[in-house]
Amino acid sequence: MASVDHRVKVTMIEHYTETLFRFRCERPPHLKFRAGQFIMIGLEIDGKPVMRAYSITSPEWDEELEFYSIKIQDGPLTSKLQHIQVGDEVLLSGRAVGNLLPFSLREGERLWLLSTGTGVAPFGSILRDELTYQKFGKVFLTHTCRKINDLQYSQQLAEMVYNDPLCDDYAQKQFHYYNSVTRDPGHPRQGRITDLIRSGKLFDDLGVEPGFDPDRDRVMLCGSMEFNLEVKDILEEAGLRQTSGRNIGEYVLEKAFVG
Ligand code: A2P
Numbered sequence: 001m002a003s004v005d006h007r008v009k010v011t012m013i014e015h016y017t018e019t020l021f022r023f024r025c026e027r028p029p030h031l032k033f034r035a036g037q038f039i040m041i042g043l044e045i046d047g048k049p050v051m052r053a054y055s056i057t058s059p060e061w062d063e064e065l066e067f068y069s070i071k072i073q074d075g076p077l078t079s080k081l082q083h084i085q086v087g088d089e090v091l092l093s094g095r096a097v098g099n100l101l102p103f104s105l106r107e108g109e110r111l112w113l114l115s116t117g118t119g120v121a122p123f124g125s126i127l128r129d130e131l132t133y134q135k136f137g138k139v140f141l142t143h144t145c146r147k148i149n150d151l152q153y154s155q156q157l158a159e160m161v162y163n164d165p166l167c168d169d170y171a172q173k174q175f176h177y178y179n180s181v182t183r184d185p186g187h188p189r190q191g192r193i194t195d196l197i198r199s200g201k202l203f204d205d206l207g208v209e210p211g212f213d214p215d216r217d218r219v220m221l222c223g224s225m226e227f228n229l230e231v232k233d234i235l236e237e238a239g240l241r242q243t244s245g246r247n248i249g250e251y252v253l254e255k256a257f258v259g
Pocket of ligand 1: 116144145192193224227
């Protein structure tokens, strides 16, 4: 079971839909993390800590921590977490971990951050880290959800990245945001990102060279298990290798957390 090392206060909550919200909380003074990592967060429920892994969406330099969460009506944690208020206490484990790090990839001309659903969360941190832009020429964030409303967080994030005083100069030249939906006919970009990659539409829409090339492209992916496996197949077929231990490859992945 994850240890409870900190109790911190919630400082801000924003609800997007009946199933999605973000919140911010105090950051313990000595808690360090790298953009892309996750930490265990939780609540005390019936006298016991209920903890789940959450990617940190806030940048490394932020004085607070931010998280993006799903709401599941019978989820052990999120059924309660969705009702937190400013001033409430949340529990944190002491150490952030995970290998979804720009650090785990070789330099490259293009960095692709591919996400579905709440899998976009770790990219919130990575996109506000200037090292990302120093290491990679162009940075593309893709986010695919069922409904247009589910894209609100990534749309807001893209705005924040373009206007962030610490990385806006880089972002305005290097960062591109792309989204699509799969179950909402009102949106101009329809379809799973896997299909948009295979058909070449993703690259056409962005006006860039099609396909993934191990000499040019680096990829970080975060979504459901099925999504990760399907993208992995596409990348392996194109000759990209997954970073494993000390063997630095061209892509890394993490499962999006639910609960
Ligand atoms: P779809 O609506 O066709 O299932 P979820 O809400 O289930 O987590 O899904 C988030 C988004 O990820 C949805 O748009 C969903 O499309 C898409 N998705 C689910 N599985 C895959 C997969 N194996 N490859 C690509 N996209 C997927």
